[in-house]
Amino acid sequence: MKAIMQDRYGSEDVLKLQDIEKPTAGDDDVLVQVRAAGVDQGVWHLMTGLPYPVRLAGYGVRRPKFRVRGRDVAGVVEAVGKNVTGLRPGDEVYGTCDGSFAEYALSRSGRLAPKPANLTFEQAAAVPSSACAALKGLRDAGRVKAGQNVLITGAGGGVGTYAVQIAKAFGARVTGVCGTAKVDLVRSIGADDVIDYTREDFAARARGFDLILDIAGLRSLAVLRRALTPRGTLVIAGGEGGGRWLGGTQRQLQVLALSPFVRHDLRPLMSSESTEDLQVLTGLIESGKVTPVVDRTYPLDEAPDAIRHLRAGRARGKFVVTV
The missing domain is CATH 3.40.50.720 (NAD(P)-binding Rossmann-like Domain)
Structure with missing residues (x-):
């Protein structure tokens, strides 16, 4: 599968589109076929390894522990581990994972929720971390x-x-x-x-x-x-x-x-994402009280540009990478 990878910390120049092996779901994992991935400031922090405490928080001191970038994800469940309940292949979901700038990504069920019925995948990918x-x-x-x-x-x-x-x-x-x-x-x-x-x-x-x-x-x-x-x-x-x-x-x-x-x-504010909070947001979205603002979408190979433009302060709402 194709993915946006990095082997070292640095600017957007360290990101490369590469072919890597498709991940396999473990007992507690959900394998998602990615349709879209949100771009947020956290992606830049993990890409650069800055500030330094980010590296000490388990993301790799000298080089990135998780080599595929991207956190916010929207897509279709491809497979689930034997311990996963509540989700099954074919379900449309949104949430967070480690490495959403890819054709497939692994997450945990506690970080995902059913996608709001009135959103496209691109809109849904703009929701999780920011909302x-x-x-x-x-x-x-x-x-x-x-x-x-x-x-x-x-x-x-x-x-x-x-x-x-x-x-x-x-x-x-x-x-x-x-x-x-x-x-x-x-x-x-x-x-x-x-x-x-x-x-x-x-x-x-x-x-x-x-x-x-x-x-x-x-x-x-x-x-x-x-x-x-x-x-x-x-x-x-x-x-x-x-x-x-x-x-x-x-x-x-x-x-x-x-x-x-x-x-x-x-x-x-110490923020995190969970199924419970995503479900609250789904209620607000499906009732029409909250609507994602998607400024622009980028194809997967232009994900580095999306991060660069985000850091330049150009986003009106959210940027999204489509896969």
């Missing part, structure tokens, strides 16, 4: 409630477009922050108000926010807290930049250190 991060940031870390004023930074990106829609589905009044090129998009997916950060500082607004979900931002905690109500909640959902060791996670560490000493509820 789960948005759901956990709002529902679990942020404990969003109906009637709250919620601010979403990075509202035009992969996680942000889901966060705007999920917050609306929970009954919040949503303000999205994005660049000029994404203002119309953020408004079109349901934001009650949109702030173009190139023209306005949201922290200067007199009206405070009950909850801020800050997605991959670089703003200081002091700036973000100025936009909160006195008892408001700030959720830091990762970050980019910050060097080879911290890689943007320094603000999450700051949140943990500062939280006991302030009235604001400061929380880092």
Whole structure:
């Protein structure tokens, strides 16, 4: 089968389209014939091995342990191991795995769910990691409630477009922050108000926010807290930049250190994906409350370009690789 492989850490240039052996499902595995694969920032981190703690987390210290790139997947079950229940060959599924930029990929049943009936494979592949991060940031870390004023930074990106829609589905009044090129998009997916950060500082607004979900931002905690109500909640959902060791996670560490000493509820987001959360998202999607925003699709051999364009900040919503 064909797959996007890497033998060493580095830029997109280390990725190569190669012919490799088709994987075989073990007792606890699900073998998926991949139809589409989502592109997210996590793919870049695993490709580069940055920040360095990524390598220490089991992905390989000197070279990648998992050589096929890609995490988000949508496709058809090809085979299941003897211990797998609830899925069978022929089922259309979506979720995450290790190595979705390939014609076939192995996953575990706890990382997959039936594909929403109203989505194409390309749309479904755009959901898992980004939408789960948005759901956990709002529902679990942020404990969003109906009637709250919620601010979403990075509202035009992969996680942000889901966060705007999920917050609306929970009954919040949503303000999205994005660049000029994404203002119309953020408004079109349901934001009650949109702030173009190139023209306005949201922290200067007199009206405070009950909850801020800050997605991959670089703003200081002091700036973000100025936009909160006195008892408001700030959720830091990762970050980019910050060097080879911290890689943007320094603000999450700051949140943990500062939280006991302030009235604001400061929380880092540690996201993951599960069948249960995917099923919640399926309900929102099939009810029409959440719709994936797919900016562009790339054929498998152009997956390196998809990652390159994502890092350049070009994505309005999500990029997807088709197989």
